[in-house]
Amino acid sequence: MTNHKQQKAAIRARMKKTGEHYITARLHVVGMPNPKANPKVGAEMPFGRGAEHTASLLTHLLGRSGATNPATRAPFTEPEVLGLSGGIGFMGLLFDYKGHLPIITLVMRSHPAPMANSLLDRLGVNYVTEQTGSGSKAAASLDAHLDAGRACLLTVGRGGLPHHVVPEIEAGEAYDILVVDRENSASVGIDDVASSATVISRSTLDAARRASTKTKNELIAIIDGGVTTNPTEYYQHAIEQTVANLTEPVLGNAFDVNFGIRGMEKLAASLRDTRTKKGWPHVLVAPDAFAFGMVRLHQCLTNDYGGPSALRPTYATFLRGAATVLPNGAGCLRQPTCSTRPARRGSTPPNWPSRPPDHRCRTLRSPPHARHSISVGTPSWPAATPR
């Protein structure tokens, strides 16, 4: 056996004897990691939620890969990750499903471009995006990455996670988690922005992956966390994407009216619309619908698809950092030579980040960015009646 296999065998023997989780048993067998020996493992592994769920996971993913921000020579912080993945945004919709209370969905972060791909493309790190309709292929690929010491960002159906209580209608909602370790052949440790790893069975994980049918077992793993893009370029590009998210069409179809500044105007108008059946006063007239709607509105503004104060203070922190990197602060974006706005590519929404020519994304079956059809909200959005 190799040393690695001997070590794992010793860890599992201790788990069996003591009932400890893998991470705890490993600490006893291996001892505390030596940061100088292996900086990827030795650094304190990040857990916990910051301002926003996916930004927190991406911060952890970058940290585990050993990536550092060349602009600060330190690991990426969550405000940096939020800003560099597209920053703030706005989408407002009210779904009206027959037999269910109206569901308000507000997204206060960059949307609908996938945050992970936007961030990793922009930084120029070596990573893979994999999608497959085959559960066995997806499981084998996950194992291979974990064996190589890579944490994997997975998109699962939120309702498939045993520690989440989700209304049935939203059970298939795409939800990101980080798989950080294989506890044993039957269970894995996941980072779901709790204060430590959550252990779930492998069969539960596989079922949760299947529950998000649109995302096809999506997996993102960083092969090499080295940032290859110039900081000035990735800060500029990120801020441009944020501005475009808020001011330009993002989908190229009728739903664009729900995004950005136009979406905020529509939301305000809908809230005041007492004349038509699409007005919120009419849709939410029943007391239970009103109460549910207001709770949901508050959740969306502070937690779901966003964070405290709709993520604006977190983005402000990012901008303060950007001002130290960009030669003329935000004003640099007014200079024509600073423009890095991505080119329009076929049906790709106009303000999505362009991929560098040598991007390393690959798919097992489906093309990358297959999540572009909205990864949050309710699963049957196109068939529902957005107001």
Next chain:
Amino acid sequence: MAGGDAEVVATEVRVADEAIASARAAYADDPGPPHEQEERLSAIADAVERARTREVAAIDLLR
């Protein structure tokens, strides 16, 4: 002005707290009859409008 723009933007983009407070108040209290619900929704709309106005100003600084 490298930090100046960002500082102005940092202030301007703190835009959502009023809407959040309105939403919290709207569900924390008894919503009352429909006309009171309309008033509460209208208050949220006012907050969204103010937030939108300030966000537009912030975006102008970023462009």
